[in-house]
Structure formats: C-alpha cells, structure tokens
Amino acid sequence: MPWSRSVERMHRPLRWALVLFGASLWWWAALRLVAAPGRAGTFECAVALGGWGISLLPVHAVPAAMAARARARVSPGSPEG
Secondary structure (H helix, E strand, O other), rough: OOHHHHHHHHHHHHHHHHHHHHHHHHOOOOHHHHHOOOOOOHHHHHHHHHHHHHHHHOOOOHHHHHHHHHHHOOOOOOOOO
C-alpha cells in the first residue's frame, strides 16, 4: 500500500517532535527533582513518575498484525517455533 507508506513518512517528523518534547519534559522534571527537591511541585513529580511508569512497558510489545506476520514467518520445525 503506497498510500499508507507516504502517510507514515509524512507523520514521522511529527512523531519525533512529540518524542523529543516528552523526553525533554521528563528530563526537566527529573533534574528538578534531583537538583531542588524542596521546590519541585506536584507536576514535576507526576511527569517523573509517568515517565518511569512508561519505562515499565515491555519493549517487545508490537501491534497484533506485526506479531502475526512474524509468527507466520517462523516454521513449526525451527528452533524459534
């Protein structure tokens, strides 16, 4: 599907911008908690804990369609299957 690839390519910069913004926000909150714990507020704590919670997500989680394609590629007699 060439259309879906072009849409994905078009949205890639937006995704990276959101990732960089979120990472910057998390680092700001974490550094503020370390550097000035008495001055850090609820927002900084929530951002830092939210980022920590997201880090607990399994890195092997993939969309169902991608997992199904990967399972289909593995033959039943292979060591992986």
